[in-house]
Amino acid sequence: MITLPVTLEILRAGSSRLNGHFHQEIALIEHPPKAGQMKAPVPNYELYGEKSRERPDFWLHCETIHARSSLYRWEIGLHRHERFFQILYIAGGSGDALFEKTVEQISSPAVITVPPGIGHGFRFSPDVDGFVFTVLASHLPISPGRSSRPGAWMAAPRLTPLGGSEDGRYIGETLRRLATECEAGLSHRTVLLDAYLTTALVLTGRLAEGGDDEGAESENERRMERFDALLRQHYLTHRPAAFYARALGLSPTHFSRIVRAATGRSLHEVIAGKLVEEAKRQLLFTRGSVQQIGFRLGFGDPAYFSRFFLRRTGMTPRAWRTAERERLGA
Structure with missing residues (x-):
């Protein structure tokens, strides 16, 4: 033991x-x-x-x-x-x-x-x-x-x-x-x-997993992998959920069910989560201002970026950056 x-x-x-x-x-x-x-x-x-x-x-x-x-x-x-x-x-x-x-x-x-x-x-x-x-x-x-x-x-x-x-x-x-x-x-x-x-x-x-048996993957798993690739390519342009569903040949309702079954989150939450993840990375590891980071993430209005981030994290971008850097000893 x-x-x-x-x-x-x-x-x-x-x-x-x-x-x-x-x-x-x-x-x-x-x-x-x-x-x-x-x-x-x-x-x-x-x-x-x-x-x-x-x-x-x-x-x-x-x-x-x-x-x-x-x-x-x-x-x-x-x-x-x-x-x-x-x-x-x-x-x-x-x-x-x-x-x-x-x-x-x-x-x-x-x-x-x-x-x-x-x-x-x-x-x-x-x-x-x-x-x-x-x-x-x-x-x-x-x-x-x-x-x-x-x-x-x-x-x-x-x-x-x-x-x-x-x-x-x-x-x-x-x-x-x-x-x-x-x-x-x-x-x-x-x-x-x-x-x-x-x-x-x-x-x-x-x-x-004993090899990469393509036949063992379900159709929904393949769809999610294609969705991941599409999201990485387009998330900065703020494409709506319907865009990703159409790209996969599915209705928005059908694809939303697939995403929720795979991730436990709605399609909208997954898309927004990708933006929040990148926002946190840039806030913590770059010198850009909140306005500059928001612009790089496709938000033309700094106030809208702050409201978006606040809804998803409970903190404004500036407050989150300060708290995280203090916690990390930065």
């Missing part, structure tokens, strides 16, 4: 330059519970780099599993990430993975994926080898959720053995290249990071 410390605190330990680029570091400090103390909730921490004003483009962090776990006797206590998706590539060694209250044995090679908000912890053998990637969830090429087959797979924590298959070897090589590119800082870096990340996630999902 795995026994892991359950209380962690994050301290920013500053940053150092590697090859002309910032390398973010965090320190995990373990605190034993005080006598008579109630069981603490699963702690939440965020991995973030320089202050948003200095590093607005931060979205991906990489480090070796050995470097982090060796500091804590090869155990990482139960914790969660509110805004970050994690990928662990286990190239060597073994251990245990704790997902909420479920324990799974780790045998290398394997990939572990953990979506935001899920409590998780690890115990590794001292010979563990591999990398951990922490990705800002809003920057993922595929959003964890039920709106597509890959998104549904990413919505729950997974431990996927890579085995000796060709895809398994390719996934391992792709993640090693992703780690190298994270530190290299060469030209067109972001393009390659996105490409490696997308490749690794899609292939790992296929491997976990």
Whole structure:
């Protein structure tokens, strides 16, 4: 039975330059519970780099599993990430993975994926080898959720053995290249990071599901995947729900039922949610004014953008930005 410390605190330990680029570091400090103390909730921490004003483009962090776990006797206590998706590539060694209250044995090679908000912890053998990637969830090429087959797979924590298959070897090589590119800082870096990340996630999902059997996908799943692609292409132009239904050859009422069954939200809510997600990303990680961000998102009237954001979040864009940057220590 795995026994892991359950209380962690994050301290920013500053940053150092590697090859002309910032390398973010965090320190995990373990605190034993005080006598008579109630069981603490699963702690939440965020991995973030320089202050948003200095590093607005931060979205991906990489480090070796050995470097982090060796500091804590090869155990990482139960914790969660509110805004970050994690990928662990286990190239060597073994251990245990704790997902909420479920324990799974780790045998290398394997990939572990953990979506935001899920409590998780690890115990590794001292010979563990591999990398951990922490990705800002809003920057993922595929959003964890039920709106597509890959998104549904990413919505729950997974431990996927890579085995000796060709895809398994390719996934391992792709993640090693992703780690190298994270530190290299060469030209067109972001393009390659996105490409490696997308490749690794899609292939790992296929491997976990026993292959990409197109015949096994339902018609509605395929429609939702096409809708995701259309939404990414057109959401800044504020197309109405009927536009997406017509593009898929469906009536608005029929397609709305499909969307609600897949996501638990109405079609209008999904479309608006995409705009809110991008608004939050730009408010937090860019220097643009609220008016500039609203204009980039297709809102000609700044007051209308503020009302739209307020209805969806309960806060004005300016108040949300201030609160989030204060919470993140920016």
